[in-house]
Amino acid sequence: SWPGSWCLFLGRRLKIQRMSVIDRDGPPGKVLAITKSGVIISTGSGAICLEQVKPEGKATMSAMDWCNGYGVQEGAFFA
Numbered sequence: 200s201w202p203g204s205w206c207l208f209l210g211r212r213l214k215i216q217r218m219s220v221i222d223r224d225g226p227p228g229k230v231l232a233i234t235k236s237g238v239i240i241s242t243g244s245g246a247i248c249l250e251q252v253k254p255e256g257k258a259t260m261s262a263m264d265w266c267n268g269y270g271v272q273e274g275a276f277f278a
Contacts, residue, residue: 206277208269213277216259217251228277237262240277 204215206228218237225231225241232239237250249262254269265271 208271208275208277212255213265214253214255215249215251216253218247218249221246221248226276230271230273230275230277233263233266233271233273235263238266238271 204218205212206215207213221239223231223239223241223246225246227241227243229241230238231241231246234248237248239246239248249265251259252262252265253259254265260268
């Protein structure tokens with residue numbers, strides 16, 4: 200729903216369509232893991248698992264499809 204959640208990855212807006220909260224720690228914005236269920240990103244006070252996203256100018260897709268198409272790897276950082 201509007202306005203929704205979004206972040207930047209490699210300078211492009213990524214709208215978060217579905218996510219869940221994960222109990223994990225790490226530096227804010229770091230990709231901690233890529234799993235079948237999604238992409239786990241640290242927030243600085245826990246983590247979130249991106250499950251469904253909408254890249255700028257693209258259709259909604261699973262986070263796993265987004266990772267495969269955009270070359271997202273563990274250890275990368277979001278802005």
